[in-house]
Amino acid sequence: MLGVMLGASRSIRRCWALPSTSISSTRLVSTTPSSKSENSGSLTSYEQLKKSFWPADRPHIRRKVVAVGGLIVCSKLANTAVPLIFREIINYFNTPLDVEHIPQLVILSGTTVASWVLIYGAARALSPSLNEYKNTLFSVVAQSNIRTVSQRTYDHLLELDLSFHQSRKTGQLSRVIDRGTRGADSILRALVVNIVPTLLELCLVFGVLWASVGFEYTAICGLTTASYIAFTYNVTVWRTKFRKQMNKADNEIGFKSFDTMINYETVKYFNNEKFEGANYSKLLAAFEQGSLKTQSSLSLLNSGQQIIITAGITASMYLAVQQILSGNMSVGDLVMINLLLIQVAQPLNFLGSIYREIQQSHTDMRKLNDLLSNRPSLQECSDAVTAAAPCRGDIVFNNVSFGYSPDKMILRDLSFTVPSGKTVAIVGGSGSGKSTIVRLLYRFYDPLKGGISIGGVPLNVLQLDDYRRNVGVVPQDCVLFNDNVRYNIQYGNTAATQEDIIRAAKLADIHEAIEAFPDGYDTLVGERGQMLSGGEKQRIALARAVLKDAPILLYDEATSSLDSLTEHNILEALNTVSAGKTSIFIAHRLSTIMDADEILVLANGSIAERGTHKQLLSDPNSMYSDMWNQQMSTE
Ligand SMILES: Nc1ncnc2c1ncn2[C@@H]1O[C@H](COP(=O)(O)OP(=O)(O)OP(=O)(O)O)[C@@H](O)[C@H]1O
Numbered sequence: 001m002l003g004v005m006l007g008a009s010r011s012i013r014r015c016w017a018l019p020s021t022s023i024s025s026t027r028l029v030s031t032t033p034s035s036k037s038e039n040s041g042s043l044t045s046y047e048q049l050k051k052s053f054w055p056a057d058r059p060h061i062r063r064k065v066v067a068v069g070g071l072i073v074c075s076k077l078a079n080t081a082v083p084l085i086f087r088e089i090i091n092y093f094n095t096p097l098d099v100e101h102i103p104q105l106v107i108l109s110g111t112t113v114a115s116w117v118l119i120y121g122a123a124r125a126l127s128p129s130l131n132e133y134k135n136t137l138f139s140v141v142a143q144s145n146i147r148t149v150s151q152r153t154y155d156h157l158l159e160l161d162l163s164f165h166q167s168r169k170t171g172q173l174s175r176v177i178d179r180g181t182r183g184a185d186s187i188l189r190a191l192v193v194n195i196v197p198t199l200l201e202l203c204l205v206f207g208v209l210w211a212s213v214g215f216e217y218t219a220i221c222g223l224t225t226a227s228y229i230a231f232t233y234n235v236t237v238w239r240t241k242f243r244k245q246m247n248k249a250d251n252e253i254g255f256k257s258f259d260t261m262i263n264y265e266t267v268k269y270f271n272n273e274k275f276e277g278a279n280y281s282k283l284l285a286a287f288e289q290g291s292l293k294t295q296s297s298l299s300l301l302n303s304g305q306q307i308i309i310t311a312g313i314t315a316s317m318y319l320a321v322q323q324i325l326s327g328n329m330s331v332g333d334l335v336m337i338n339l340l341l342i343q344v345a346q347p348l349n350f351l352g353s354i355y356r357e358i359q360q361s362h363t364d365m366r367k368l369n370d371l372l373s374n375r376p377s378l379q380e381c382s383d384a385v386t387a388a389a390p391c392r393g394d395i396v397f398n399n400v401s402f403g404y405s406p407d408k409m410i411l412r413d414l415s416f417t418v419p420s421g422k423t424v425a426i427v428g429g430s431g432s433g434k435s436t437i438v439r440l441l442y443r444f445y446d447p448l449k450g451g452i453s454i455g456g457v458p459l460n461v462l463q464l465d466d467y468r469r470n471v472g473v474v475p476q477d478c479v480l481f482n483d484n485v486r487y488n489i490q491y492g493n494t495a496a497t498q499e500d501i502i503r504a505a506k507l508a509d510i511h512e513a514i515e516a517f518p519d520g521y522d523t524l525v526g527e528r529g530q531m532l533s534g535g536e537k538q539r540i541a542l543a544r545a546v547l548k549d550a551p552i553l554l555y556d557e558a559t560s561s562l563d564s565l566t567e568h569n570i571l572e573a574l575n576t577v578s579a580g581k582t583s584i585f586i587a588h589r590l591s592t593i594m595d596a597d598e599i600l601v602l603a604n605g606s607i608a609e610r611g612t613h614k615q616l617l618s619d620p621n622s623m624y625s626d627m628w629n630q631q632m633s634t635e
Pocket of ligand 1: 166428
């Protein structure tokens with residue numbers, strides 16, 4: 001304990017040096033939704049791509065990337081060889097025969113042509129085979145990258161602050177993650193499957209044309225490609241707005257249906273099916289419009305591309321025909337030119353969509369990167385101390401002031417102590433800041449002013465994860481995982497045995513109810529636990545807090561959904577569970593906190609009254625007496 005205290009006092013100087021009377025601007029920053037730190041580790045898209053494609057820590061992935069590069073070159077060489085071989089075959093049939101040596105020539109030509117045909121077949125087969133092998137190898141690189149980015153994002157999201165998650169729409173967040181993780185993959189795939197092979201093929205075709213039929217053909221091919229790219233680029237930029245409109249509507253449709261289905265019961269309670277239907281219809285109409293414009297502009301793009309390509313092919317053939325007529329070129333050359341141009345045109349056809357996909361993926365990667373560059377505002381100091389010993393001491397709130405935004409203070413100069421092993425109850429009107437005290441104590445936020453200490457150690461000097469392990473919370477809003485009852489209870493201690501789970505369930509007075517469920521502990525609870533009643537959910541939340549077996553217990557309206565009899569049973573059980581533990585009870589129903597060692601009455605963010613149940617009732621004009629009398633008369 002002494003060691004902990006000494007370590008803590010050193011850390012206090014480093015981590016908690018703020019005067020308790022001033023509202024420090026750094027503190028204000030630390031409680032706003034997760035901030036982006038200056039050194040947030042934000043990567044440029046290039047750095048992200050490099051990290052994905054050429055990871056320093058995974059040499060086997062680098063070897064695969066090199067192999068993919070080699071396969072691209074071999075596949076394109078084989079592909080470009082096909083028209084050249086075809087030219088040789090055609091030219092053999094166009095060579096005039098020497099009538100004096102017909103038999104030998106026929107045999108010789110037959111053998112040679114047959115060989116060329118076999119080579120032609122081999123080249124044709126080789127190119128797609130190498131291509132497919134390249135795709136298989138590349139999938140290893142891509143999947144490894146998707147896995148790494150997804151894991152990093154998932155871990156990062158769980159590290160971010162509560163304020164971050166409260167300020168984001170879950171549906172949109174999952175879209176950012178989904179698209180962002182696939183963004184790098186899409187760009188790499190576009191590079192490996194389309195851009196690099198096409199550029200290589202263009203270079204090879206330009207070279208072959210120049211070397212075998214002359215510069216004019218290279219010039220025509222180059223001009224056609226340049227016009228094609230310029231046209232595709234401009235039309236794609238112009239039509240991007242239609243696509244954005246379509247995507248925006250698509251996102252909103254997804255979000256709307258998600259939100260409506262989550263609020264299904266509310267829609268029904270207010271008979272708002274038609275209202276929701278009309279809202280949905282507006283979004284569908286926007287999607288329809290965007291989609292039609294996207295389609296018509298795509299048709300324009302496709303026809304323009306075809307016209308440019310056809311013009312290039314026609315010009316080369318026209319030139320070739322002139323040269324054949326003047327005896328400067330063979331029919332084989334004409335066929336070769338035609339095949340080369342058609343071969344190059346095929347991958348170019350996808351250029352528009354590839355360009356757009358790269359643009360979109362770039363945006364998606366940037367959004368994901370922004371998300372990853374969010375840093376939790378609650379940082380642990382480098383020499384934070386372990387929490388087990390301090391958590392067995394007193395909880396002290398010392399002049400704590402806090403607001404979710406600095407212009408609206410929720411708690412003002414709050415000071416109280418929960419002595420070790422004792423129970424303090426907090427009561428007060430709705431919105432007076434009771435749950436906020438729990439959030440501060442669980443260190444979801446830091447106070448703007450003043451400080452909280454546990455066992456004499458400032459809260460922000462304790463190792464956060466270790467500290468939270470020592471605090472059991474039954475929150476006001478009990479949300480369950482969409483799994484079975486056992487999973488939800490065991491969540492309090494993932495190493496708990498079936499006996500531990502049953503013991504906790506019995507303490508929370510839910511065991512018998514679970515046994516009566518069709519599948520007992522294997523019964524599924526539905527999304528957010530909606531297949532259970534409010535009281536059942538609350539008791540499962542209680543059972544898992546019991547299973548956590550922490551020395552500090554925070555109950556935020558833990559029994560508000562229960563009937564009086566169940567509540568009475570649970571309170572008795574909780575007294576056993578809480579024995580020797582430091583507990584804070586938040587409750588509206590005063591009959592549940594009568595036995596607390598001290599009761600704090602919160603009003604306007606400050607403690608208006610404090611004392612035991614008896615002491616508070618002894619003043620007939622106290623707020624507590626008012627609340628008590630009102631509740632008693634109602635009950
Ligand atoms: N994440 C948040 N961001 C901004 N304001 C918030 C946030 N959470 C709560 N508040 C506001 O803080 C005030 C105190 O909320 P808190 O939940 O602590 O009240 P409470 O006393 O527990 O109320 P109740 O008894 O109704 O549960 C309320 O005015 C609430 O609107």
